[in-house]
Amino acid sequence: MASKPSIPKGTRDFSPSEVAKRQYIIQIIKSNFEKFGFQPIETPSFENSETLMGKYGEEGDRLIFKILNSGDYLAKANETHLENKDSTKLTSSISEKALRYDLTVPFARYVVQHQNEIEFPFKRYQIQPVWRADRxxxxxxxxxxxCDADVVGSKSLWQEVELVxxxxxxxxxLGLNGVTIKxxxxxxxxxIAEVIGASEKLIDFTVALDKLxxxxxxxxxxxMIEKGISEEAIVKVQPLFNFTGTISEKIEKLSDLLSTSEEGMKGVEELRFICENVIKLGLNNSMLDLDVTLARGLNYYTGAIFEVAPPKSVAMGSIGGGGRYDDLTGIFGLKNMSGVGISFGLDRIYLVIEELNLFPETVTETSRALFINYGDAEAFYALQAIQKLRSSGIKVELYPDNTKVAKQFQHADKRGIPFAVIIGEQEMASNSYSLKNLVSGEQVLLDFESLKAALL
Incomplete structure (x- = not known):
């Protein structure tokens, strides 16, 4: 007996209604990307390993899906590494390509490779799948x-204001009120790491702080103590553990704390500019919050860092994030190409909207009417009407088989189709159509224009 088919852990099949809901979210994100002047690009699902490896830190490298070389991939394998079962060193000789881990590094590669064709500042958006060997x-x-939007070729902080x-x-x-943009x-x-004397422990310090x-x-x-940060340094950082107040008050507290750090004060002034202008311009339904514990990917962020939290009523991690990176393209040889970008977490946004029951009913609407099939002559008559209805943007379909009428009505019911169109000898003779409301049971005889109006 054949085993039951399955899919790999961490992947999913999507039903028609799920796909419709996902496309609804994507379309709203895409349309707003374009309203803000971003242009679409696409990159391959897999890249050369050297493009991806070493760009996300040791943990990121571990989570990259590697693709085995075609054919006899062991032919070029280093025998010593093979004998020693040294998987790290062996991988480079049997795998030259890998599935992309995110869209940012492939975008950096794209900018460098196409720099002579691009008009800078370049505003791009990209909506594509990525893969991570995560739990x-x-x-x-x-x-x-x-779903990413980035601007490269400009250091202007107005870009950060616009991204908020x-x-x-x-x-x-999307109807998501009460979102917090951190x-x-x-x-x-x-x-902060500098003023507390822990500059060499910056990553350890921020990773710990991010878990507050x-x-x-x-x-x-x-x-922090386990990572070698002194108790004296921790005493100095104490104010951050109860960092409250308005954004303006928090900025002033930071200004006092970082008065002796040139780098820190640059950050304070950048935050002051972004926050003050966002507040002056106003937001619709979101809240802006200065979160000094927010760290995110310090491997390449150099300025502003963003993270979006869902409404407090939903237990879910961040639904978006991003930041400023001053020299990401430098990893591919193009120096001084500053950029800033944000990403929307499609899957988490879907779960939040579903939990809050915010999807409009129209998102999953199926065909407006099913034309019942009574035979070839009736089917041909039906398809003539169907063709005209579809050209007017109305979703209708013909049941393909001349089978029991009860079965056809049952099909419409299971599909959630609200109307059935019945065509028999009488309807064909009078050039009309019988429209049956499958919810109320009401049935009326209509000419084509009345049928069209009823299905709009």
Whole structure:
């Protein structure tokens, strides 16, 4: 007996209604990307390994899906590495390509490769799947879509202001009220590490601080000590554990804390510019919050850092994030190409909207009417009407088989189709159509124009 087919962990099949809902979200994101002047690009699903490896840190490299070379991939394998079962070194000789881990590094590669064709500043958006060999859990999958918008070739902080507005515009259009757009700055984190004398422990310090809302103040302090950060430094950073107040008040507190750090004060002024202008311009339904514990990918962020939290009523991780990177293209030889970008987490946004029951009923609407098949002559007559209805943008279909009428009505019911169109000898003789409301049971005889009006 054949085994039951399955799919890999962390991947999913999507039903028609799920696809319709996903496309609804994507279309809103896409239309707003374009309203803000972003242009679409696409890159291959897999890249040369050397393009991806070493760009995400040791943990990121581990999560990249490697693709075995075609044919006899062991033919070129290093025998010593094979004998020693050294998987890290062996991989480079049997795998030259890998599935993309995100859209940012492929975008950097794209900019460098096509720099002579691009008009800078270049505003691009990209909506494509990415793959990570991560442990699957709620809202985290091994295959998922990213929806990114980036600007490269400009250091202007007005870009950050607009990206905050873009977040707010998209979530407002999706009906997601109460979203919190958190902002911080990489220079502020560097400045804090500097003033407490822990610059060499910047990554350890920020990774621990980023966990404040998960493991609490005591947990963060314990992790910092374990990472070699002195108790004296932790005392100096104490104000960050209860960092409250308005955005303006938080900026002033940071200004006092970082007064001796040139790098830190640059971060404060950048935050001040972005936050003040966002507040002056106003947001629709989102809240802006300065979160000094926010760290994100310090491997390439150099300025503003963003993370979006869903409404407080939903238990879900971030639904978006991004930041400023001053020299991401430098990894491919193109120096001084500053960029800033944000990403929308499609899968998590879907789960939040579903939980809050915010999808419009029209999103999953199926055909308006099913034409019942009574035979070839009736089917041909039906298709003539169907052709005209479809050209007017009305979703209708013909049941393909001349089978029991009860079975055809049952099919319409299971599909959620609200109307049936019945065509027999009488209808064909009078050039008319019998329209039956499958909810109320009411049936009326109509000419074509009346049928069209009833189905609109």
């Amino acid at each position: 699957p859990q709620k809202g985290r999958f091994r295959e998922f879509f990213q 507005q873009l977040y707010d515009t998209v979530f407002t259009a 902002i911080n700055n990489r220079k502020i984190l560097s400045g 809302d998960k493991i609490g103040e005591d947990g963060v302090k314990k992790e």
